[in-house]
Amino acid sequence: MSEQTTAPETTAVHAEPLEQAEARLQPIRWKFPVTYILLGLLSLLVFTLLIPSGAVTQFRVSTANDFITFDAINVPSFGTALVLSILQLALAAWAVYAAVHRIRLGAWHPVLFGILFVLAFLVYAGAGRGAFIPMVTLLSGALMLSVPLIFGAMCGLVGERSGIINIAIEGQLLAGAFLAAVAASFFTSAYVGLLAAPFAGAAVGALLVWFAVKYHVNQIIVGVVLNVLVIGLTSFFYSTVLTQNAELWNTRQQLPRLPIPGLSQIPIIGPVLFNHTILVYLMYVIVFALSILVFKSRWGLRMRAVGEHPKAADTVGINVARTRVINTILAGAIAGMGGAYFTVGQGLAFGQEMSAGQGFIALAAMILGRWNPKGALLAALLFGFSTSLGQTLSTIGTPVPSEMLLMLPYVITIFAVAGFVGRVRPPAAEGVPYIK
Incomplete structure (x- = not known):
C-alpha cells in the first residue's frame, strides 16, 4: 500500500526537472530582441534627439464628411517622441526577458512595437514643418x-x-x-x-x-x-x-x-x-x-x-x-x-x-x-x-x-x-x- 502512494509522488518529483532540462536545451533566439533594441535606440537617438527645440508636430485625423470632425492635433515633438521611444525600449526589454525565459510572445508585441515606432517616426518627420500629417490620407x-x-x-x-x-x-x-x-x-x-x-x-x-x-x-x-x-x-x-x-x-x-x-x-x-x-x-x-x-x-x-x-x-x-x-x-x-x-x-x-x-x-x-x-x-x-x-x-x-x-x-x-x-x-x- 505504501509503495502505491509513493510512486505518483516520485514521478511528480522527477517530471519537473525533466521539463526544465528540456526548456534549457532550447536555443535562445536573439534575432527579434536585438532588432527591437536597435530600433528602439534608433527612435531614441535619431527620432528624438535630432528634433529641434520647441518643435510641434501637427496631425489631421478627420475629414469634412465625418459625423464628428476633430480639430488638428498638435503635440510637442520632443516629449512625444521621447515617451514613444521609452515605450519601445520597454517592449524590447520584455522581449529579452521572454527570450531568456523561453516565453512565447503573442502577435500583439510586434504589432504594438511597430505602431509605436511608426508614430515616433511621424512625430520626427513632421516636427516643426508647419504642415499637417494627414492620417486619413496616409x-x-x-x-x-x-x-x-x-x-x-x-x-x-x-x-x-x-x-x-x-x-x-x-x-x-x-x-x-x-x-x-x-x-x-x-x-x-x-x-x-x-x-x-x-x-x-x-x-x-x-x-x-x-x-x-x-x-x-x-x-x-x-x-x-x-x-x-x-x-x-x-x-x-x-x-x-x-x-x-x-x-x-x-x-x-x-x-x-x-x-x-x-x-x-x-x-x-x-x-x-x-x-x-x-x-x-x-x-x-x-x-x-x-x-x-x-x-x-x-x-x-x-x-x-x-x-x-x-x-x-x-x-x-x-x-x-x-x-x-x-x-x-x-x-x-x-x-x-x-x-x-x-x-x-x-x-x-x-x-x-x-x-x-x-x-x-x-x-x-x-x-x-x-x-x-x-x-x-x-x-x-x-x-x-x-x-x-x-x-x-x-x-x-x-x-x-x-x-x-x-x-x-x-x-x-x-x-x-x-x-x-x-x-x-x-x-x-x-x-x-x-x-x-
Missing part, C-alpha cells in the same frame, strides 16, 4: 496601394497550397491590367473591364498549370518565362494597337467610389475602410472567404492535402491533377482581378510594365504571412503602408529623403525572402510534380 493610401499586393498574395496562397509554385503573379497582374483597360475602353465601362480582368489572369494560370501538371516542367522556370511572355505581349500590343488607336482601345475608365452609408462617415475608420470602389470591397470578401475556406471547408482540406501529401490525397480518392488545375486557374483569376487596380481601379490608361514588380512583392507578402490569408493580408498592408508613407511625407518636406522611404518595401521583401521573419515551412509538396 492610411487610405496604404490600403489602396495594398490592393494588388493582397490579390497577388491570395493568388500565390491558393496556388502554392495546392502544390504549384506561382512565380507568374507579376504576369497575371499585368495581364489583368491590360485586359481590363482594353475591355473598359472598348465598351466604355469600367465595370466591364473589371469583369474581363480575371480571365486574363486565369489564362496565365492555365498555361502555368498545363506545363507544370501535364509536362512536369520546372514550375519556377515556367513562371519566369510566363512573366517575360506577358511583358512582351502587352508591350507589343501597346506599341502597335493601343497607341495607334487609343480612343478605342486605351482610354481612361475609372470605377466609381461607393461609400457605404453611415460607415463611411465614421472618423478615421470610415474614409479608410468604407469609401472605396467595388474592387476594394471584393478584396474584403475574398480575404474573408479564404480565411474560412482554406482551413474550415472540404475544398480547403482537399487543397491542403494535395499540397502537403498528394499520394495520400490520391489514396483517399482526391484527383490531384484536377485539384491543382482548378485551383491554379482560380488563383490566376484572383490575381487578374487585382491587376484591374492599375487601370480601371485608378482611372489610368494602360502603360508598359505598369505592374512594376508588384507581383514579386505580393509573393514575398505571402511568404511573410506564412501561407495564411490573414498573415498575407497584414504583410501586404505593411508593404502598402511603407509606400504610402514615402509618398505622403514627401509632400510635407521631411528631412528623410523620399527615395529612402520608397526603398522600404523592397528592403522588407529582401528580409522576408531571406527568412528574417523566422522559419517558414512551405507546403511539403510545393513544386513537386505528382506522377502516379
Whole structure:
C-alpha cells in the first residue's frame, strides 16, 4: 500500500526537472530582441534627439464628411517622441526577458512595437514643418496601394497550397491590367473591364498549370518565362494597337467610389475602410472567404492535402491533377482581378510594365504571412503602408529623403525572402510534380 502512494509522488518529483532540462536545451533566439533594441535606440537617438527645440508636430485625423470632425492635433515633438521611444525600449526589454525565459510572445508585441515606432517616426518627420500629417490620407493610401499586393498574395496562397509554385503573379497582374483597360475602353465601362480582368489572369494560370501538371516542367522556370511572355505581349500590343488607336482601345475608365452609408462617415475608420470602389470591397470578401475556406471547408482540406501529401490525397480518392488545375486557374483569376487596380481601379490608361514588380512583392507578402490569408493580408498592408508613407511625407518636406522611404518595401521583401521573419515551412509538396 505504501509503495502505491509513493510512486505518483516520485514521478511528480522527477517530471519537473525533466521539463526544465528540456526548456534549457532550447536555443535562445536573439534575432527579434536585438532588432527591437536597435530600433528602439534608433527612435531614441535619431527620432528624438535630432528634433529641434520647441518643435510641434501637427496631425489631421478627420475629414469634412465625418459625423464628428476633430480639430488638428498638435503635440510637442520632443516629449512625444521621447515617451514613444521609452515605450519601445520597454517592449524590447520584455522581449529579452521572454527570450531568456523561453516565453512565447503573442502577435500583439510586434504589432504594438511597430505602431509605436511608426508614430515616433511621424512625430520626427513632421516636427516643426508647419504642415499637417494627414492620417486619413496616409492610411487610405496604404490600403489602396495594398490592393494588388493582397490579390497577388491570395493568388500565390491558393496556388502554392495546392502544390504549384506561382512565380507568374507579376504576369497575371499585368495581364489583368491590360485586359481590363482594353475591355473598359472598348465598351466604355469600367465595370466591364473589371469583369474581363480575371480571365486574363486565369489564362496565365492555365498555361502555368498545363506545363507544370501535364509536362512536369520546372514550375519556377515556367513562371519566369510566363512573366517575360506577358511583358512582351502587352508591350507589343501597346506599341502597335493601343497607341495607334487609343480612343478605342486605351482610354481612361475609372470605377466609381461607393461609400457605404453611415460607415463611411465614421472618423478615421470610415474614409479608410468604407469609401472605396467595388474592387476594394471584393478584396474584403475574398480575404474573408479564404480565411474560412482554406482551413474550415472540404475544398480547403482537399487543397491542403494535395499540397502537403498528394499520394495520400490520391489514396483517399482526391484527383490531384484536377485539384491543382482548378485551383491554379482560380488563383490566376484572383490575381487578374487585382491587376484591374492599375487601370480601371485608378482611372489610368494602360502603360508598359505598369505592374512594376508588384507581383514579386505580393509573393514575398505571402511568404511573410506564412501561407495564411490573414498573415498575407497584414504583410501586404505593411508593404502598402511603407509606400504610402514615402509618398505622403514627401509632400510635407521631411528631412528623410523620399527615395529612402520608397526603398522600404523592397528592403522588407529582401528580409522576408531571406527568412528574417523566422522559419517558414512551405507546403511539403510545393513544386513537386505528382506522377502516379
